[in-house]
Amino acid sequence: MNKKTLLGAGAALLLATGVANAATLDDVKAKGQLSCIVTTGLVGFAFTDENGRWNGFDVDFCRATAAAVLGDAEKVNFVPTTGKTRFTALNAGEGDILYRNTTITMSRDADLKLTFLGVNYYDGQGFMVNKNLGVTSAKELNGASVCIQTGTTTELNLADFFRVNNMNYEPVPIETNEEARTNYLAGRCDVYTTDASGLAATRATFDDPKNHVILPEIISKEPLGPAVRQGDDAWGDITRWVLYALLAAEEYGVTQANVDELAAKATGNPDIDRMLGTEGDFGAMVGLSKDWAKNAIKAVGNYGEIFDRNIGPDTAIGLERGLNALWTEGGLMYAPPIR
Amino acid sequence: MAAADIVDSRSALSRAWNNKEARSVILQILTVALLFGFFFYIIRNAVINLETIGKGYSFTFLSAPASYDINQTLIDYNSRDTHFRAAIVGILNTLLVAVSGIILATIVGFVLGVLRLSKNWLMSRIVYCYIELVRNVPVLLHILLIHGIVVNTLPVPRQSPSFFSESVFLSNRGLYVPSPLPEPLFWATMIAFFGGIVGTVLYKRRARKLQEETGRILPVFRVGLGLIIGLPFVVFLVTGMPMNWSYPELKGFNFVGGVAMKPEFLALWLALSLYTSAFIAEIVRAGILAVSYGQTEAAHALGLRTNRTLQLVIIPQALRVIVPPLTSQYLNLTKNSSLAIAIGYMDIVATIGGISLNQTGREMESMTIVLLIYLSFSLVISLFMNWYNKRIKLVER
Secondary structure (H helix, E strand, O other), X not given: OHHHHHHHHHHHHHHHHOOOOOOHHHHHHHHOOEEEEEEOOEOOOEEEOOOOOEEOHHXXXXXXXXXXXXXXXXXXXXXXXXXXXXXXXXXXXXXXXEXXXXXXXXXXXXXXXXXXXXXXEEEOEEEEEEHHHOOOOHHHOOOEEEEEEOOOHHHHHHHHHHHHOOOOEEEEEEOOHHHHHHHHHOOOOOEEEEEHHHHHHHHOOXXXXXXXXXXXXXXXXXXXXXXXXXXXXXXXXXXXXXXHHHHHHHHHOOOOOOHHHHHHOOOOOHHHHHHHOOOOOHHHHOOOOOOHHHHHHHHHOOHHHHHHHHOOOOOOOOOOOHHHOEHHHOOOEOOOOOO | OHHHHHHHHHHHHHXXXXXXXXXXXXXXXXHHHHHHHHHHHHHHHHHHHHHHOOOOOOOHHHHOEOOOOXXXXXXXXXXXXXXXXXXXXXXXXXXXXXXHHHHHHHHHHHHHHHHHOOOOHHHHHHHHHHHHHHHOOOHHHHHHHHHHXXXXXXXXXXXXXXXXXXXXXXXXXXEEEOEEEEOOOHHHHHHHHHHHHHHHHHHHXXXXXXXXXXXXXXXXXXXXXXXXXXXXXHHHHHOOOOEEEEOOEEEOOEEEOOEEEOHHHHHHXXXXXXXXXXXXXXXXXXXXXXXXXXXHHHHHHOOOOHHHHHHHHHHHHHHHHHHHHHHHHHHHHHHHHHHHHHOOOOOOOOHHHHHHHHHHOXXXXXXXXXXXXXXXXXXXXXXXXXXXXXXXOOOOO
């Protein structure tokens, strides 16, 4: 009984400390570091390597944001969360920004009071099964046990998919990707479902990745993107334009290697010059220094470099650019002009 | 004049402070005021913060479709049902594991407690080691360990061994057993069963009266057994065994039909029961040791046989020591069942306090519900155990 009262008090206190503070930028500057909410571990996206250093696609965006805001990509405090705890963590002020394979949905935007900044990965929910089950389509999964991360959109899509197709399944709810991996490999479930990128990332960690297939059906749209707390538009602007700058950098051919050279003096290409601060002062518009974009690109490279290094075709995860190619290459990635 | 007043009131205060009784009253008033202040502060804070982020405090989300599936449901449920129904499913799952846990923990605990006092040195040592090992390891580890063993060592459905001519299967998807499908005539058996219970109660009353008047002892246990188990069985046979069975069958990926005990339930149930039974064993041992051996000698001297001595003299006195701490073990077990979240057993914390909370963003409301549910479970258990304790209390004449 006493435990429960304490828990209640704790919950109330949690909300009490989560005061919607208007000036996140000032907080971050005062703390001298950016708190970035990430997953507890998903190879390729956010995971700690053997040296205990955070690595991955989402992690690089965190570092880029820290570089733009604080001028130092290393000033990031990573806050690992599960699918269920991420929004509470963000709204309670445990982090300044959420970079965690999070699908943009209307209810999260409006009801959970988040502000989404844009898409950093266009994804869709898929299914992975062991090859020796002989399954070639998700429509053949009637009666299967399905491992599923609770508290995610995949859970809702899964229920809809099986209901619409008149099929039964046994949901095996799990909390983290690591748990899903263990249960799936032990045969507790026949199928693991999550975003296709997550499946590929998880499969890359298996001893025998070739024995597992990702079924062709993609049953949902999962635009993954970063989010911040609603109510701090200035902070939303900053973080949104960091993401856009990384996309624009790829479009304009600005890379980690040549950014210093290009930022040294005006190049004559107004798009590049505005972004790198040699023409006008776009950093000042959002309360950052002139070289905000240069710092971000210098730290982790442009969008294409981040993609290729962490999850691209040459990595163990081996994801094609697909929808995530630039708009100039037939993809969906499109940054509004910096002007 | 004024100066004298101040001095006077000051000395009145300091006199009150020096007075032991007055001081304790003042301190208590201060403590209560502080406590109220604290709660007022945090609740006000929560309300203000909820308003700032534009979230009200409302339970309307309970009637919206839950949209997620649950793998173990005691009542009909599908993803189109409401969050409210999902909460009920969760509550029933919590109740199921708590009640079955309490039953198993009590049985195992009593057996271990008695064995711990065994005159057989080896037996008592083995039980001693077991108890110390089990109760000194956190219950969460027990749960994860058993779940890990079940999922990793038992075979997958296609290779699962079967027992009793292919009617019971054991795999890492759970233990599948046939489930009964009663036919209409089965009612007769049910009526016979309840009739048997009523008959036994009446018979027991008569037996007690007869014993008080004449000293003759009727065989209550054997007659009761006959009435409650034998009679329904005879009726069941006479009405032509009106019962079909649904047998589990491997179809596609999983077993279909029958009833399954999922690995998650199994792990949680066994872990909670074994963990709590170690504590209950110690409580039982303490209870038995608390009854002085003189009681046994006195009973024997009166000519009572050993089992009658136990039943009429030792156990009633031991229970008085056992029941109060037993209550708190039952409460612990019920509350510990919330650790279900670690292995994905869909209890109240996982449904309304987990998925519903996460999908709707109604943290305060969902947690309030979960809090109230656990609170009422605990209160009901306490009330029942206090009632029982009062009933078995030493009646002083």
